[in-house]
Amino acid sequence: MTADAALPHTDAAQRLRDWLRPHRRVFVLTGAGLSTGSGIPHYRDETGAWQRKPPIEYRAFVGDARARARYWARSFVGWPAFARARPNPGHAALAQWQARTPDTALVTQNVDGLHARAGSRDVIDLHGCLDQVVCLDCGAQRPREAVQAELAARNPDWTGLDAALLPDGDADLEGLAFERFVAPVCEACGGLVKPDVVFFGENVPRPRVAAAQQALAQADAMLVVGSSLMVYSGYRFARAAREAGLPLALLNRGVTRADDIATLKLPADCAATLVAAIGD
Numbered sequence: 001m002t003a004d005a006a007l008p009h010t011d012a013a014q015r016l017r018d019w020l021r022p023h024r025r026v027f028v029l030t031g032a033g034l035s036t037g038s039g040i041p042h043y044r045d046e047t048g049a050w051q052r053k054p055p056i057e058y059r060a061f062v063g064d065a066r067a068r069a070r071y072w073a074r075s076f077v078g079w080p081a082f083a084r085a086r087p088n089p090g091h092a093a094l095a096q097w098q099a100r101t102p103d104t105a106l107v108t109q110n111v112d113g114l115h116a117r118a119g120s121r122d123v124i125d126l127h128g129c130l131d132q133v134v135c136l137d138c139g140a141q142r143p144r145e146a147v148q149a150e151l152a153a154r155n156p157d158w159t160g161l162d163a164a165l166l167p168d169g170d171a172d173l174e175g176l177a178f179e180r181f182v183a184p185v186c187e188a189c190g191g192l193v194k195p196d197v198v199f200f201g202e203n204v205p206r207p208r209v210a211a212a213q214q215a216l217a218q219a220d221a222m223l224v225v226g227s228s229l230m231v232y233s234g235y236r237f238a239r240a241a242r243e244a245g246l247p248l249a250l251l252n253r254g255v256t257r258a259d260d261i262a263t264l265k266l267p268a269d270c271a272a273t274l275v276a277a278i279g280d
Contacts, residue, residue: 012268013276031227090271137191
């Protein structure tokens with residue numbers, strides 16, 4: 001596959017405005033490409049291929065103590081930069097548009113919580129949010145910031161390491177003695193804890209899927225922003241939209257899994273296009 005030639009955002013914005021004009025109930029699905037303007041990198045290049053090694057899988061996290069320690073070490077180093085990320089103009093434009101068109105549904109594959117911080121309401125965080133940690137044994141939750149403080153106290157030698165931020169809030173660390181890193185445990189029961197997000201190989205919770213499906217059933221069009229849709233949890237909604245006869249627009253700089261079924265493809269900058277097309 002090769003990426004589409006990029007469109008100037010002004011041209012893309014005009015085409016998006018024209019496409020949106022007859023629709024009042026739009027189902028919007030966003031992905032990592034929208035948050036790059038907030039300093040959070042994306043997973044894939046413009047051909048849809050992984051730019052780095054894929055994220056840790058759920059089976060490895062729960063079954064391999066060293067893999068789990070490696071994950072938490074990378075998360076500990078990457079969290080401060082991830083937590084500093086702020087909504088960008090693309091998030092703000094969607095929040096403003098949603099306020100003007102209350103029947104707009106917003107579903108995101110991102111785990112950064114930036115839509116809610118930009119003012120969007122009733123966001124369906126399909127893959128969860130990194131700002132919470134959950135116990136896999138008793139279900140107790142804690143804020144990620146509290147876990148960060150615990151990790152700092154248990155692992156003082158890891159404080160201050162400098163590494164590139166990765167899409168899931170962890171850092172690009174390799175070749176270190178990860179087995180020395182002390183991973184967090186549940187305060188309530190001492191059980192295994194993980195960020196309250198969906199890892200690869202883990203199912204999206206059924207209530208979230210059901211809420212998104214209900215929103216799509218009430219929509220008259222679907223807009224994808226900044227997602228390659230290579231992950232089935234997002235692609236399923238694009239496919240369902242077309243099977244229901246809904247128009248499907250894709251605003252994404254590179255190749256997507258739904259290119260062959262879309263009714264409009266806009267290979268342009270997500271934030272700039274949204275601001276020009278729907279921002280106040």
